Amino acid sequence: MSEPIVVARDLERRYEIRQGLLRPPAELRALSGVSFALSPGRTLAVVGESGCGKSTLARLVTMIEPPSAGELRIRGQAATPDRWRALRDIVQIVFQDPYGSLNPRQRVGTILQEPLKINRPRMSAAEREALAREKLALVGLRPEHYDRFPHMFSGGQRQRISIARALMLDPAVLVLDEPISALDVSIQSQILNLLIDLQERLGLAYLFISHDLSVVRHFADDVMVMYLGRAVETGPAREVFAAPRHPYTKALISATPRAQPNSGRKRIKLTGELPSPLDVIPGCPFAPRCWRADDECRATRPPLKGEGRAFACHHPEEGAVE
């Protein structure tokens, strides 16, 4: 396998939450100890509960915010804020909402040229236009779309525009934060096929954030399952889906609805509640909801252990999910 382009080690992100005038601010750990590598032509999917830190991770990897601790290396260089400007070309992001992320007052051509104006100030207007038209074609839009405004496009077409914009600086990595979840099923499959094409043609590495496990299962090479800001299981998607070792992964897979009425399948029902990210849990963060939890789980947090296939659990699951 080729050299990874992005390597993250023990990324951490904390936020201070004010709780009124009289109480001291609390600390919220949005992300702790997250490590991974992204390689050309491969897709790492990040899945997990709302608020588990997926978008925070996306903001760190795209250098919108610095980590509170840990290290991010891009093409071998430490991505410290002083190098952000130079490294941002390499990592670009596509957001979930194809409506909010495009300026309604700008024509598609202007939207696409924007990153070039900022990052390639010496490029001529003619060169910029040629590049913008090239990317427009690359994402399957037509030349006449160049002069139109975002509101004249469907959701799927707008997501194509967002993808074209993310490709303007010829990045090596795309961070896709729920890129298809706002789209219709029939359009989702068009965009997924487009992402597959682009990856094959351009050798892109994808960090694919999604809560739709049936899409992840189909699309990703590797998967990282997160819970309350930490990775609890990582590995090749095929293996993780076939035989999850962490109880939370198993619960996630089991809770994903299948397009099969009356399958008679028994869903694992999680009891207990999702702890607040403000609470500091001494042992395993999943223990309050886990059916295998014992005193050891509640006392000590299991570390993420394993090469390639790793999981953070004292009493891992064996065998397949129903």
Added chain:
Amino acid sequence: MSLLDIRNLTVEFATAAGPFRAVEGVDVTLEKGEVLAIVGESGSGKSVSMLAIMGLLPWTATVTADRMAFEGRDLRELSPAQRRKIIGKDMAMIFQEPMSSLNPCFTVGFQIKEALRQHTDLDRKARHARAVELFEQVGIPAPERRLKAYPHQMSGGMNQRVMIAMAIACNPKLLIADEPTTALDVTIQAQILDLLLDLRRRNGMALALITHDMGVVAETAERVSVHYAGQKVEEQPVEGLFARPFHPYTGALLAALPERATSRRLPTIPGVVPGQFDRPAGCLFAPRCRHASDICRARRPEPLGPEMGRARCHTPLTADGNGVMQPQRMVTT
């Protein structure tokens, strides 16, 4: 008597560019305690038809129907005061975009207690207790603390749960849920769907569930209507729909699911839904349908009988899902 009985519902918007028909000839019936799923491409009129039933469309909308009854009462003849008693209490709706329906200036706790104040006789303390209980039911962690939060301080998923808590606060007889779990993680989705199904078991609440997740449809609904470009194009009990779709749009929708994929590239439906200016004269799906023929482009199909899933199609799919029936063998009613 059906709980909800809507016949031939049509909604037309006055727009700067002329009239636009967002809903065309849609029938909706729901029995007490029944779960109906409504699926279809965005813009197919799912939300507009439900907002029309709730009387929540702007003045630019013209709503017509042959019948529009809730518990036998004509919804169009209610006085504003009678309407306020029903909407938000007996008939509640969870909206697609939580951020646009929560007020950013007030804490979520204030907003849910305000809803309880309007529709119940609970006193201040009881309203607070009920609010905490509702937050627990929808899986919001640290409810006491979260009641004091403003919408912008919480994630999208958390705000959606607040919306759901507000909608079920008064034990409605009919809950219209517009993509209620789309923004949520699957374990919470499973909890919320279980919660909604549980309310239905205990209180006989009927549920109209708008969703684009065919997995949710398969595991939750009893009956499914499929909408396309403002029309209902098919309706079947859930097993039948998944086993044997009649309308080519339904067939293509099911084929595009990653779960059913046989190769890395997924089958797609080419093109997009027609808009205001390119509505076809014949079948609205004809420009994207791989079975379209001359008759499809010339004549708008009427719904077939219930044994054919009421499919609006001249040549519905055969049992193997690949071929179509011959037009001359079809009886349109």
